[in-house]
Amino acid sequence: MIPIHHEDKKYSLRYRIVTVSTSRTMENDRSGTIMEELLENKASRGLVKDDEVMILSDLFINYGSTDVFIYIGGTGISRLDQTSMAIRKIADREVRGFGELFREKSGGVFPYISDASLFIYKKKIIFTVPGSEDAQKIAFEIINGMVNHLYHEINKE
Template identity: 35%
Template sequence: MSIVEKIEGNIKVAVITVSDTRTKETDKGGRLVIEYLKEMNTTVDEENHFIVADDKEEITKAMERLLDKDIDAIITTGGTGIARRDVTIEAVRPLFDKEIEGFGEIFRMLSFTEDIGSRSILSRAAAGTSGRTVIFTLPGSTGAVKLAMERLVVPELNHCVHELNK
């Protein structure tokens, strides 16, 4: 991992994996997100790392529980594609006060040029803010997680949290 920036202060992050099949033992994407976050000196409490079924209501409930806590950032993995069960975006987007359109646009561009080529059009990765919390919704594959964390989330997380709290 090539972490460029350490976090200033104690940023609290929650990680949600959206999947009908993953367990904490098989959740490679969620664990990878946490590995990057640990290198950045953020705090991810075990109670704020969990797996939620590919179900719009379950995802929304999990997000709302976290938004009621003192969490600076929420990162989700999984459920961002176009399959019938992929409903993470539909669950999360209504919670945004402001959408960060550039995140999804740049993620798809990077995915196209550096990872999966034209299959990147199927990605619906998104980001936004809710109150003082920044939310990143990432695809579930480890390649997508690595790309998003290294190229977008890690370089901008500190700045996003700072902007939401000034």
């Protein structure tokens, strides 16, 4: 676990997992299921197509009931992959260190062509991670290690 600075407080954060895909359904979305299990089934779930309007609509619709959004998929380099680009357009801040750490921990070459990232939007924490099943455990370990500190920092004012 990544150490936090001065606070040991654990927040009861509300998570939303949003799978972004043109081919998956809720029934065959193995990556979303893995992330949901890692979050101990304490997250709401959604699935949207690789479409900027749909990606952002889910965020706006669930804004009031969610503290942490985890978008799974749509972070690659195909013309259909729009997740990080869509979030980047509205984000107040992008924290590139999450993507860097994700790529480092993933190993190999392919993670380096992923646009995994961390964004802050109006005091909401938004992660974008690749859609592969293997990526979910790595992403979760990083997210779990930093999310309480992130939440504290963006809400301490």
